[in-house]
Amino acid sequence: GEEVYEKQQQEDALMQQAMQYIQEGLSRGDNADRQRFVMAVQAEGAGILKTKLQVAKSQAELADLFEALSDEEKQCVMRMQCLQQLMGHGGHGHSHDSHGHSHGGVA
16 A cells, blocks of 8 residues: 555645645735636646546546646646635535535425
């Protein structure tokens, strides 16, 4: 299980870099600059998803395809994910609010 651990370390490092990149990008410039930054990050990430990852038929296949990306490409995808997490919308189920699901008495 050593390689898996190494890989995990590497991905964590990439994720940290991506997060840092996003936070820096969002803290610089005015609103227009930030909009441009966001658009660019999303366009880059989406481009890679479309060309390289959309062919995946399953979660496992997606993981394999992601592994096959270059670090640069992984970063682009991770930046997009970080951005989505930071901006918190888009309904990807990452929000940690537990309220709003308890009405209606349906168990």
